[in-house]
Amino acid sequence: MEENIKKELIKIVGPDNFTEALIDLVSYSYDASANDHRPLAAVRPTSTVQVADIMRLAWENEIPVTPRGAGTGLAGAAVPVQGGLVMDMALMNRIIAIRIPDRLVVLEPGVVYEDLEKALLPYGFFFPPDPASGKVCTIGGNVATNAGGIRGAKYGVTRDYVLALEVVLADGRILKTGASCMKSVSGYDLTRLFTGSEGTLGVITLITLKISPRPLAERTATAMFSDLTDAGRAVSDIMHSGVIPSVLEVLDENALKVLREQGGIPMPAARAMILTETDGYTETEAASQMDKIVEVFKKNRAFAVNKAGSKAEAQSLWRIRKSVGSVAAKLRPANISEDVAVPISRVPDLLNGISRIATEMEIPFVIFGHAGDGNIHPRLMYDPADPKQTDRVHRAAEGIFRLACGLGGTLTGEHGIGLSKAPYMEIEHSRVSLDVMRAVKQALDPKNILNPGKMRL
Numbered sequence: 001m002e003e004n005i006k007k008e009l010i011k012i013v014g015p016d017n018f019t020e021a022l023i024d025l026v027s028y029s030y031d032a033s034a035n036d037h038r039p040l041a042a043v044r045p046t047s048t049v050q051v052a053d054i055m056r057l058a059w060e061n062e063i064p065v066t067p068r069g070a071g072t073g074l075a076g077a078a079v080p081v082q083g084g085l086v087m088d089m090a091l092m093n094r095i096i097a098i099r100i101p102d103r104l105v106v107l108e109p110g111v112v113y114e115d116l117e118k119a120l121l122p123y124g125f126f127f128p129p130d131p132a133s134g135k136v137c138t139i140g141g142n143v144a145t146n147a148g149g150i151r152g153a154k155y156g157v158t159r160d161y162v163l164a165l166e167v168v169l170a171d172g173r174i175l176k177t178g179a180s181c182m183k184s185v186s187g188y189d190l191t192r193l194f195t196g197s198e199g200t201l202g203v204i205t206l207i208t209l210k211i212s213p214r215p216l217a218e219r220t221a222t223a224m225f226s227d228l229t230d231a232g233r234a235v236s237d238i239m240h241s242g243v244i245p246s247v248l249e250v251l252d253e254n255a256l257k258v259l260r261e262q263g264g265i266p267m268p269a270a271r272a273m274i275l276t277e278t279d280g281y282t283e284t285e286a287a288s289q290m291d292k293i294v295e296v297f298k299k300n301r302a303f304a305v306n307k308a309g310s311k312a313e314a315q316s317l318w319r320i321r322k323s324v325g326s327v328a329a330k331l332r333p334a335n336i337s338e339d340v341a342v343p344i345s346r347v348p349d350l351l352n353g354i355s356r357i358a359t360e361m362e363i364p365f366v367i368f369g370h371a372g373d374g375n376i377h378p379r380l381m382y383d384p385a386d387p388k389q390t391d392r393v394h395r396a397a398e399g400i401f402r403l404a405c406g407l408g409g410t411l412t413g414e415h416g417i418g419l420s421k422a423p424y425m426e427i428e429h430s431r432v433s434l435d436v437m438r439a440v441k442q443a444l445d446p447k448n449i450l451n452p453g454k455m456r457l
């Protein structure tokens with residue numbers, strides 16, 4: 001980095017919050033995907049004014065800037081693929097206001113998801129998206145990727161809760177979007193434009209989120225199926241039965257086998273397992289919803305249904321679901337975790353199609369995911385030292401993208417495009433759609449300095 005720019009950056013953030021130490025730059029070159037590229041330097045701003053000053057300097061000198069939360073992204077979106085500057089938002093981590101009568105919270109982007117959960121707990125409220133990385137990922141990262149989680153079927157994703165944003169644009173101007181109201185249709189919905197924009201349109205510096213009253217009662221159950229199509233049909237039937245479960249997760253036979261053989265968990269041999277949870281504000285409400293779901297399971301030929309009799313039993317069912325990914329990852333040195341989504345009624349076709357593609361490519365795989373919102377995570381295991389297997393795994397991933405989009409679905413339900421899925425954008429988006437996205441990028445960042453090289457923009 002040029003000396004004069006370095007001096008200006010240090011003037012803005014102070015010497016402790018500027019770094020070009022190799023150990024830091026190596027850390028900033030990764031996220032949780034397989035991508036990496038080293039930046040020239042990194043800054044850790046502590047205020048919106050600092051972010052604006054940094055962006056003005058970057059704009060004048062055409063320096064690429066990649067905003068970064070906790071670096072837990074699974075698509076390479078925080079990897080500074082064109083070098084330049086990483087802007088680490090972790091120090092902007094204050095919860096500014098919890099306004100229960102207004103059902104909202106105002107906070108800086110570096111707040112960790114779990115810290116927000118802890119802060120809301122005493123009020124009996126929560127921010128529902130609940131990504132599995134919640135212990136470490138930031139709310140800024142959640143907004144920038146429109147993160148989701150296991151409660152998506154009932155509670156939706158991050159986008160459904162973002163009311164207003166403060167964003168620093170590429171040239172350093174400060175934009176305020178949205179309103180602190182439950183409703184607003186005033187002008188274009190700029191809040192939605194920046195939500196899920198993966199740091200390519202602006203740096204988010206303040207977030208206003210809608211929050212929800214926390215349910216007081218829960219019921220958990222599992223069902224085993226000897227036919228994948230029956231399990232898929234049960235999902236679809238539940239979602240139009242009048243009951244919306246808070247969780248509806250599916251695990252395929254390979255996932256169950258891996259848990260049994262590698263994880264030492266006594267799982268029955270089945271083609272699929274569904275794990276579900278209902279919630280409500282009274283025990284009766286949660287229990288009666290679960291009774292209805294169990295009826296649907298039985299109608300769809302579930303051969304074993306197990307309702308958790310206690311909180312401890314429910315937690316042990318959860319541990320099984322949460323360990324699938326890490327247990328499966330032990331099968332090979334590397335894996336690709338995808339997150340295609342399809343309309344709920346097409347889940348059986350997606351599950352069967354993924355099995356067919358991975359089997360044809362001779363790739364070990366497991367399938368699990370959020371069946372209730374059609375977002376499925378096939379995990380393909382491979383050895384990167386074997387070029388033929390690596391090629392097959394990438395072809396299998398592309399086949400899965402084509403399958404999902406052909407079923408009316410999407411490349412990504414929650415992990416985002418970043419670098420990993422950028423080459424596949426044309427599978428889902430028409431030329432007109434990509435032209436419009438590029439026009440938006442051009443209007444807001446004509447010098448292409450904000451997170452360049454992402455989303456095929």
Ligand SMILES: Cc1cc2nc3c(=O)[nH]c(=O)nc-3n(C[C@H](O)[C@H](O)[C@H](O)COP(=O)(O)OP(=O)(O)OC[C@H]3O[C@@H](n4cnc5c(N)ncnc54)[C@H](O)[C@@H]3O)c2cc1C
Binds near residue numbers: 138149150
């Ligand atoms: C074990 C594990 C489990 C996961 N489970 C889930 C899950 O259940 N659901 C899910 O959706 N994701 C999941 N993820 C992916 C990841 O945690 C989410 O995408 C999360 O939202 C990323 O947050 P982060 O703070 O780590 O952001 P980063 O990875 O640092 O950044 C992600 C993107 O956001 C941009 N960004 C970050 N902060 C800002 C800002 N202030 N302004 C503008 N742009 C910004 C970055 O430039 C980048 O494009 C998981 C990841 C792991 C490793």
